[in-house]
Amino acid sequence: MDCTLFRRSAGLLAGAGALALAAGAADAASLVKDCGKDGKYVIGFSQANNAEPYRQHVNDELTAAAAKVPQFSLQIADGAGNVNTQTSQMDNFITQKVDLILISPFEAAPLTPVVARAVKAGIPVIELDRRSLGEPGKDYTAFIGGDNFKIAQEAGKYVAGTLLPDGGEVAVLEGLPSSTPAVERLNGFKDGVKANAKIEVVAEQAADWLPDKAQTAFAAMLQAHPNIKAVYASNDMMAAGARLAAKGAGKKDGDIKILGTDGLPGPAGGIRAVAEGEWSATFTYPTGGPEAIDMAKAILIDCAEKVPTVVTVATTAITPDNAKAMMGK
Amino acid sequence: MNDAAPMRAAPAAPPATARRFDAFAIAVRFQSVIGLILVTLGGIVFSPRRHGHILFLAPDNMANIVRAVSETGIIAVGMTFVIITAGIDLSVGALLSLCSVLTATIMTSGGYGLAPTILFVLACGTAFGGAQGLISNRFRLEPFIVTLAGLQVARGLALVISGNQYINISYGQGPGLAPPVFAILGDRLFDNTVPVATLVFVVVAAIATFTLNFTRFGRYVFAVGGNERAARLSGVPVSLVKVSVYAITGLVSGIAGVVHAGQFNFGSANDGTGYELTAIASVVIGGTSLFGGSGSMIGTVAGAVMLGALANILQLNNVNAALQLLATGAIIVLAAVLQSLVRRREGLGR
Secondary structure: OOOHHHHOOHHHHHHHHHHHHHHHOOOOOOOOOOOOOOOOEEEEEEEOOOOOHHHHHHHHHHHHHHHOOOOEEEEEEEOOOOHHHHHHHHHHHHHHOOOEEEEOOOOHHHHHHHHHHHHHOOOOEEEEOOOOOOOEOOOEOEEEEOOHHHHHHHHHHHHHHHHOOOOEEEEEEEOOOOOHHHHHHHHHHHHHHOOOOOEEEEEEEEOOOOHHHHHHHHHHHHHHOOOEEEEEEOOHHHHHHHHHHHHHOOOOEOOEEEEEEEOOOOOOOHHHHHHOOOOOEEEEOOOOHHHHHHHHHHHHOOOOOOOOOEEEOOOOEEOOOOHHHHHOO | OOOOOOOOOOOOOOHHHHHHHHHHHHHHHOHHHHHHHHHHHHHHHHOOEEOOEEHHHOHHHHHHHHHHOHHHHHHHHHHHHHHHOOOOOOOHHHHHHHHHHHHHHHHHHOOOOHHHHHHHHHHHHHHHHHHHHHHHHHOOOOHHHHHHHHHHHHHHHHHHHHOOOOEEOOEOOOOOOEOHHHHHHHOEHHHHOEEHHHHHHHHHHHHHHHHHHHOHHHHHHHHHHHOHHHHHHOOOOHHHHHHHHHHHHHHHHHHHHHHHHHHHOEEOOOOOOOHHHHHHHHHHHOOOOOOOOOOOHHHHHHHHHHHHHHHHHHHHOOOOHHHHHHHHHHHHHHHHHHHHHHHHHOOOOO
16 A cells, blocks of 8 residues: 555644635534634643643643634643543633633543533533543534544554565554553554455564563564564554564664554654654654644634534654654654 | 571471471472472473474573563562561652653753762662651651652652653763763673673672671661561661661662663653562562561562563463463462461461
8 A cells, every 4th residue: 555645644634624614604603602702712621641741742732733823822731640630620611611621531431521511501622532421513512533543554554565565474562451542553453464464463462551561572572473574562662662672682773663653752752763763663643732723713713603523633654754854843 | 598587586396397397488488489490390381482492491582581570670679678677668660760760861961970870860769768768767657658658759750850751861972962881771791692781680689688698787677577676675776777778679769760761761750650569579479578577588589580481471472461460460379378378387377
């Protein structure tokens, strides 16, 4: 398969297009009554847990996107991985009568009632990355996020078509076994490599998203299967651990194709590792931050009466072709 | 070996059963060594083979095992002192994380040199551990509570200092770059065979074994754990010993944190989670009693390596993670049951 197809940030363009369409339609009632007013709009973002580096990255992207809209001021509340804390912060937003709420629920069921309270109070709620139990478009305004299965599937297709067209043995490092993204990424990758019948997944081990566990697990995999040609790590940190195991087994960068997921920026992130030739590729897990701000703009400023209820933001494949360019972004 | 329970007066056992009792007690004293032998035999039997070679016994697989356990092993060695005094330290994993963040931050932010940076980080770890011992001792608080709080504080500090980011260590000469020699912690010496992290573990374990078995301080540690009041009446500086053992776990957490930063080339506030449990498991499997007063450093080292060997043989066979947890849990229970049986035979109750 041709990787240029998904190398473009297709989702971003498609999402923006859909929003423009929605905003274009006229007559019917807009989603919020006092939209298009002059002055400031306050957007509250209820984050699940700031302590995870990925969520810090979401905050950064969202802050940057909001800063581009002069009417918006963004408030971020950290739920600190505690549903009780996150619920009370949501209630605070409702009391403050913020103009729009963004939320990444730490857990689905416990946050569902407070999302309903916000909607009942007339505040549009956009769920980011994680969903509550309700139905988008009905119980809350919309869901914006990536699709773990599809992202890992793209990684699998990239291995099948571009990295190992002649096939070979492949290993998978899974995240924390009980977490949904871990399962979706494992299944997505295995589905993706099916495109090439000569590829065999010979080992899969959980390394709980952690680099040290990934190093230990991949070292054992290389012992049992010395012909492993590629390893898919379900996040960037496990890819870093896999590289250390390969190095410990006397392999040079490139001997084993290493693929990460998340594509975080910064010196410890995956984009740099691909740019410097340590890994073969990493696949971004899009934050949805810019898309969320675009949607907030459509609702609050452009008086949209309808927005897409589910926006799936596509992954960007970071490969040696675009990694250096992406580092500047 | 004479490093288990030398301070405890042997109860007058009936002569008829003395012989059998000794055999059993010795078996339990070296349970982790015996366990390690059993796991190794199991590894040989169940190991995947290639061209007739047993993969489990391949030199680089052995190196992988001892590298993988080096960080938790270093911590377990320090933890042995604390547990012999009947204490516990839950803060070690978080403290490792804090020390890895400190190492990475200092290395990449200014030209302080390698040795001063490492010494400063070790001093921070020691001070953190010592402070916990001091608070626990001064206010007569359970070490469980104090070190549980310490865990939160260390994790919080690590998050604040790192700004929730992985602090990457880049090597080279100049501002913001770490001295390339520091990366040796992730390398293997002697023709790419012996992991440097393992050498650190061996050195720490050797010093600790000597300290516990052949110094006055080591005898004090056993005395405080065996019978605190008797130790106090015999002139043992009980408070000083109890603070010191927590300073030791702080120091070993600092060492493990530096090794972690060197192995992975970054410091992270999210790493080291659950290390305290692996370290405590290594100590208990090693035959050290959670009731204090008896324990063995060799046992701890064997216990740590055994857990690593067990995980390795399961991973070589691509067994899933759930079964690895079940196997580890079963072994911890078995070790605890054996200790309890010995205590009952010695007439110490429970």
